[in-house]
Amino acid sequence: MAADIYKALADATRRAILDELQERDGQSLFELCTRLTMRHGLGSTRQAVSQHLDVLQxxxxxxxxxxxxxxxxxxxxxxxxxxxxxxxxxxxxxx
Amino acid sequence: MAADIYKALADATRRAILDELQERDGQSLFELCTRLTMRHGLGSTRQAVSQHLDVLQxxxxxxxxxxxxxxxxxxxxxxxxxxxxxxxxxxxxxx
DNA sequence: TTGACAGGCAAGTGACTGCTTGCCTATACA
DNA sequence: TGTATAGGCAAGCAGTCACTTGCCTGTCAA
Structure with a gap:
């Protein structure tokens, strides 16, 4: 259910995740963590990214x-x- | 400068302000307060609306x-x- | 000039939120 | 079967944010 797309977009890390998925769709959690660190300079832990993905979902x-x-x-x-x-x-x- | 339009959109009251301005552009602060209360059921004080307008600006x-x-x-x-x-x-x- | 009106500034507070930490479940492969 | 891998759950902490409160500035009309 489309909870609140506005709150979902409010976080910069979540927007970076959307950028990443746009560049390479269908990534797993660990893949996202790695690429976020490498390409976006974000030092996000697995749990943090997982929680962001929950919000985006x-x-x-x-x-x-x-x-x-x-x-x-x-x-x-x-x-x-x-x-x-x-x-x-x-x-x-x-x- | 365009600070963070995503954070600006994250708040429901600010989105209601945008709705209001779309319906009737060029409102003053008090006018907005009144119409937000009447038409959107928001009991926002003047200061609250003023701070929201700062963010939107x-x-x-x-x-x-x-x-x-x-x-x-x-x-x-x-x-x-x-x-x-x-x-x-x-x-x-x-x- | 006085008083009413439109708006501004700033400190304090409570709630939310992003993140960490620690432990747990489930799948694959030797 | 045992172990490494992929992911999940939940409590706690710290920073942010929306809102209030109190007082101040500026404009206009009588």
């Missing part, structure tokens, strides 16, 4: 696919359309 | 026009484009 921005002992995370940018739909640009659809 | 989502002892607030949805530009929908190009 609650917001519907990340979907999860289980496979054996792995858990792959996929980006879903769909819920973000709500934002620009709520406050459209003045020269666009607003009447 | 920092984020570039609200611009301010002074006139005598009044201060009118205007909505600017431009910075919101950054969000959908950063994570575009997979099947549509950003435009």
């Amino acid at each position: 609650e917001a519907g921005l990340v979907t999860v696919r289980r496979e054996g002992r792995y858990k792959f995370h996929h980006l879903d940018t769909g819920p973000l359309r709500e934002i620009t739909a709520r406050w459209p640009a003045p020269d666009q659809g607003e009447s | 920092e984020a570039g989502l609200v611009t301010v026009r002074r006139e005598g002892r009044y201060k009118f607030h205007h909505l600017d949805t431009g910075p919101l484009r950054e969000i959908t530009a950063r994570w575009p929908a997979p099947d549509q190009g950003e435009s």
Whole structure:
């Protein structure tokens, strides 16, 4: 259920996770931890990233696919359309 | 400068302020307080709303026009484009 | 000039939140 | 079967944030 995509986006680490998943979709938790450290300079522990992924999943921005002992995370940018739909640009659809 | 539009959007009261300004642009602080209470059921004090407006202004989502002892607030949805530009929908190009 | 009105500044407080820490479950492979 | 790997759960801590409270500045009209 799309809990609160706004709160989900409020954290810089979570936004970095979305960036990472956009660049390489379907990463596991450990893969995300590694790449966040390497490419984004974030020293986040596994538990921290896991909690962030929970928030993103609650917001519907990340979907999860289980496979054996792995858990792959996929980006879903769909819920973000709500934002620009709520406050459209003045020269666009607003009447 | 556009501080952090994500943190600015994280609060429900601030989103209600944006809603209000979209419906009726150029409101003063007291006008906003009244309409937030009436139409959105928010019992926000003047100071609380004022602090929210500061955050929205920092984020570039609200611009301010002074006139005598009044201060009118205007909505600017431009910075919101950054969000959908950063994570575009997979099947549509950003435009 | 006086008083009412519109808004500003700053310290204090309670709740939330991101993160750590420690321990646990489950799957794969030797 | 035993062990390393991938991930989960929950309590505790510290920083942040929204909100209040109290007082101050600036504008306008009578």
